[in-house]
């Protein structure tokens with residue numbers, strides 16, 4: 001029995017070491033990193049907590065929610081990976097959850113039901129995000145913020161305004177998580193192009209709601225014989241991906257598992273950037289000069305201070321150019337709605 005336990009322990013240690021080595025580190029050089037998840041007991045929060053517990057770049061995992069985090073934290077903490085896990089709940093414990101955090105991931109807030117748009121979540125989620133960002137400004141003003149709560153097109157501008165008021169705003173550290181759009185675009189493209197999904201890349205730009213989600217299939221790799229008609233259908237399916245899940249869940253919420261996966265990918269990219277791993281590039285919704293809109297999702301190089309460089313759009317097809325012009329009014333109005341709310 002003892003020898004069985006020993007081999008299991010050796011396997012876990014070897015797995016964790018080799019995954020660190022795969023990420024470009026020597027096993028001695030991985031710095032301590034604290035990640036806080038706000039909304040950790042929710043549909044996204046729980047599987048995201050699990051995935052972040054499996055990430056060897058995390059040394060301290062703080063799980064915060066208004067309730068139920070002690071159970072989630074106790075459960076996840078038994079997994080034999082690197083990070084220490086602590087559960088926090090209620091306003092009184094928010095400061096402790098945030099103190100010293102390098103990355104704060106925010107999936108707190110209500111999800112959609114069939115028939116709703118993401119903007120229909122604004123009235124509840126805007127207040128939740130505002131309150132959480134006020135606490136972030138106080139307890140971990142230098143953390144990288146990964147905003148998942150919808151409507152992302154408005155919650156990111158709300159966060160920016162809260163940080164500006166507190167005097168802590170750094171545009172390099174605030175990210176709207178649009179990785180799920182990229183994950184979907186890759187999956188749908190691989191299916192149509194009949195290529196192995198593992199090697200597929202598709203940038204997705206714009207925002208994170210309906211037509212503001214603009215996948216750039218003209219830049220998808222590997223190149224494949226996909227007709228214009230199929231590109232139109234792939235674009236629509238990517239834009240409606242969230243709604244597809246909301247309808248399939250029929251009142252029981254929106255994407256949680258694929259979102260947890262996407263959120264974990266993006267947080268991992270942020271941690272790698274912080275740790276100085278070169279050439280970490282992800283699409284994300286950030287303060288931007290790429291278009292005339294103040295916030296825009298595009299490829300971003302991540303570095304030791306968060307955003308290292310916001311990359312341009314590259315060549316667009318006529319269909320994508322048209323999509324870009326179409327998305328601007330809606331995206332601008334969602335951004336302005338967020339800014340107005342934060343300043344009222």
Ligand SMILES: NC(=O)c1ccc[n+]([C@@H]2O[C@H](COP(=O)([O-])OP(=O)(O)OC[C@H]3O[C@@H](n4cnc5c(N)ncnc54)[C@H](O)[C@@H]3O)[C@@H](O)[C@H]2O)c1
Pocket residue numbers: 038039040041042043044045064065066067107108109110111112121125128131132147148149150151152177178179180181208253254255256259
């Ligand atoms: N960015 C994206 O691509 C993407 C994808 C999927 C879902 N979402 C959004 O993520 C959000 C969460 O979705 P879900 O399915 O996990 O919802 P959920 O209702 O299952 O979980 C939300 C959690 O947030 C918690 N919460 C509420 N107020 C809080 C506060 N003030 N502080 C801390 N926690 C608080 C709740 O207690 C709950 O546990 C929704 O707004 C949803 O639209 C975004």
Ligand SMILES: O=C(O)C[C@H](O)C(=O)O
Pocket residue numbers: 111112118150180241242243245246254255
């Ligand atoms: O669609 C939603 O409401 C959730 C999320 O934004 C998604 O894209 O799945």
